[in-house]
Amino acid sequence: MINPTNLSSFSASDELATGNFVSRRLFFLKHIQIIELFIALFVFIAIHSLRQKKHHGLPVWPVLGMLPSLVSGLRDNMYDWMTDIVINQNGTFLFKGPSFSSLNCVVTSDPRNIEHLLKTKFPNFPKGPFFRDTVRDLLGNGIFSADDETWQRQRKTASIEFHSAKFRQLTTESLLELVHSRLLPVLENSIKQSLTIDLQDILLRLTFDNVCMIAFGVDPGCLRPGLPEIPFAKAFEDATEATVLRFVTPTCIWKIMRYFNLGMEKKLKNSIKEVDEFADDVIRTRKKELSLQFDNNMSKKRSDLLTVFMGLKDEDGHPFSDRFLRDICVNFILAGRDTSSVALSWFFWLLHHNPMVEERILEEICGIVSEREEVKKGEYQSVIFRPEEIKKMDYLQAALSDALRLYPSVPVDHKEVVEDDIFPDGTILKKGTKVIYAIYAMGRMEGIWGKDCREFKPERWLRDGRFISESAYKFTAFNGGPRLCLGKDFAYYQMKFVAASVIYRYHVKVVENHPVEPKLALTMYMKHGLKVILSGRDESEIQKYLKTN
Numbered sequence: 001m002i003n004p005t006n007l008s009s010f011s012a013s014d015e016l017a018t019g020n021f022v023s024r025r026l027f028f029l030k031h032i033q034i035i036e037l038f039i040a041l042f043v044f045i046a047i048h049s050l051r052q053k054k055h056h057g058l059p060v061w062p063v064l065g066m067l068p069s070l071v072s073g074l075r076d077n078m079y080d081w082m083t084d085i086v087i088n089q090n091g092t093f094l095f096k097g098p099s100f101s102s103l104n105c106v107v108t109s110d111p112r113n114i115e116h117l118l119k120t121k122f123p124n125f126p127k128g129p130f131f132r133d134t135v136r137d138l139l140g141n142g143i144f145s146a147d148d149e150t151w152q153r154q155r156k157t158a159s160i161e162f163h164s165a166k167f168r169q170l171t172t173e174s175l176l177e178l179v180h181s182r183l184l185p186v187l188e189n190s191i192k193q194s195l196t197i198d199l200q201d202i203l204l205r206l207t208f209d210n211v212c213m214i215a216f217g218v219d220p221g222c223l224r225p226g227l228p229e230i231p232f233a234k235a236f237e238d239a240t241e242a243t244v245l246r247f248v249t250p251t252c253i254w255k256i257m258r259y260f261n262l263g264m265e266k267k268l269k270n271s272i273k274e275v276d277e278f279a280d281d282v283i284r285t286r287k288k289e290l291s292l293q294f295d296n297n298m299s300k301k302r303s304d305l306l307t308v309f310m311g312l313k314d315e316d317g318h319p320f321s322d323r324f325l326r327d328i329c330v331n332f333i334l335a336g337r338d339t340s341s342v343a344l345s346w347f348f349w350l351l352h353h354n355p356m357v358e359e360r361i362l363e364e365i366c367g368i369v370s371e372r373e374e375v376k377k378g379e380y381q382s383v384i385f386r387p388e389e390i391k392k393m394d395y396l397q398a399a400l401s402d403a404l405r406l407y408p409s410v411p412v413d414h415k416e417v418v419e420d421d422i423f424p425d426g427t428i429l430k431k432g433t434k435v436i437y438a439i440y441a442m443g444r445m446e447g448i449w450g451k452d453c454r455e456f457k458p459e460r461w462l463r464d465g466r467f468i469s470e471s472a473y474k475f476t477a478f479n480g481g482p483r484l485c486l487g488k489d490f491a492y493y494q495m496k497f498v499a500a501s502v503i504y505r506y507h508v509k510v511v512e513n514h515p516v517e518p519k520l521a522l523t524m525y526m527k528h529g530l531k532v533i534l535s536g537r538d539e540s541e542i543q544k545y546l547k548t549n
């Protein structure tokens with residue numbers, strides 16, 4: 001028998017359960033609708049964003065802009081990623097960063113636009129306040145970051161100095177000393193001990209020592225036997241790395257970090273302090289030395305940049321401040337410390353894959369030295385190349401230029417628009433726009449270099465066996481216009497001298513399966529260095545080419 005109380009209680013709970021079930025269903029349905037709505041919205045946004053790819057080169061997402069594509073591009077070779085986009089967009093595209101960032105910019109690899117910004121409308125495209133603000137702590141008012149009169153004054157003085165006979169003598173003598181008393185012994189030692197070496201690291205040490213001799217007139221000794229860690233060199237490297245990080249960090253964040261002395265900003269502050277202490281010490285010592293020279297009327301004068309700028313006055317007739325002298329030297333070290341060494345690293349890597357080019361370089365070198373008396377007598381090893389011999393090495397210069405075309409030491413560079421402008425290709429530029437010129441991409445564009453643009457082919461630089469240079473707006477590795485690299489001639493001399501001295505004596509073989517890819521930095525380093533094994537060149541190889549001449 002059914003108890004009515006039970007019945008009523010049964011139906012009450014049943015009702016409650018049914019009610020719960022219905023409200024749960026409603027609740028669920030509501031959520032399903034919301035989820036469906038979100039999915040539909042997402043699909044709509046995704047389709048809309050992806051459709052923008054056709055027009056803008058990359059999908060444009062709400063709020064994030066093109067950031068997701070940039071992040072995925074950063075995972076692989078960022079420069080190849082950028083190359084594909086500019087090629088698809090006929091040379092120029094507008095990168096839309098997230099709405100909360102300062103990443104919006106125009107990216108171009110069109111030589112007409114490059115000429116417009118580097119030469120025709122040069123005053124309208126300075127480095128700009130964003131760049132200066134980001135690098136100020138390390139570079140101060142030095143040539144690399146300055147614009148207008150501050151830049152012009154340094155450029156003029158340094159340019160006169162770079163073209164003076166005394167300076168040329170300093171650069172050639174210091175390089176000769178470094179190559180013959182440091183580089184070649186280090187390489188020879190690696191053969192004796194059957195060592196694998198990181199050629200990029202060794203070349204970086206060489207050019208750091210060299211540029212410090214040119215800028216400060218002091219030798220830090222990075223390439224001394226045992227390859228010691230030099231605190232100043234380490235501090236300089238840390239300071240540049242931390243400064244580069246600022247470019248990919250929102251400005252307000254790194255400024256807060258700097259204020260509270262946190263993370264990378266703490267590292268930057270400490271390393272700049274060490275760089276400054278080194279610079280202060282050199283400046284103080286040099287001042288003493290110069291005053292002693294003046295007292296003793298000594299005739300032997302130094303010709304490094306620091307000494308030259310110490311002898312000059314500013315526009316008010318006062319000697320330059322110690323801070324300004326420090327800025328000048330630090331900027332030159334930055335400009336010349338790693339550009340030639342990374343170029344040489346890519347060059348040796350390309351040679352490893354193109355033995356025919358190496359043969360032709362060797363043939364050229366042997367042809368040039370075969371006129372020497374000691375070579376005629378069979379003394380090959382003692383050859384020290386003379387400046388006039390280096391000058392004659394056209395094929396080597398062509399090979400280095402083609403390496404720089406494919407792997408420019410400065411893969412991308414940047415400017416800021418002062419007044420509204422229009423590029424020759426029709427791109428509209430608003431005041432304050434950042435412009436990135438993609439130098440790496442330019443070397444890989446069929447429209448600029450022809451169908452074989454991705455091949456390493458020194459012959460493209462030769463006419464009747466002589467090296468012919470290209471327009472700076474087509475081959476932009478050394479920049480162009482009024483801000484053309486000041487060290488270009490010296491860099492070629494340096495690279496040719498080092499390459500010839502090594503190739504004449506050694507085979508350079510890259511270690512099997514050594515991964516080679518560019519690192520994301522201001523300069524195009526090899527991310528994992530360049531691990532190589534050297535072996536001495538057989539005399540018969542030299543003989544072969546000497547006999548034919």
Ligand code: HEM
Binds near residue numbers: 483
């Ligand atoms: C393969 C070697 C080199 C390459 C590819 C190279 C490339 C460049 C590039 C692209 C710039 C323009 C940078 C910019 O304005 O953002 C530049 C500027 C400069 N380079 Fe070089 N460089 C090399 C070697 C050197 C060396 C060895 C020195 C000095 C010892 C040097 C001194 C300078 C200076 C002083 C500037 C600034 C010029 C100015 O703003 O007026 N460079 N270089």
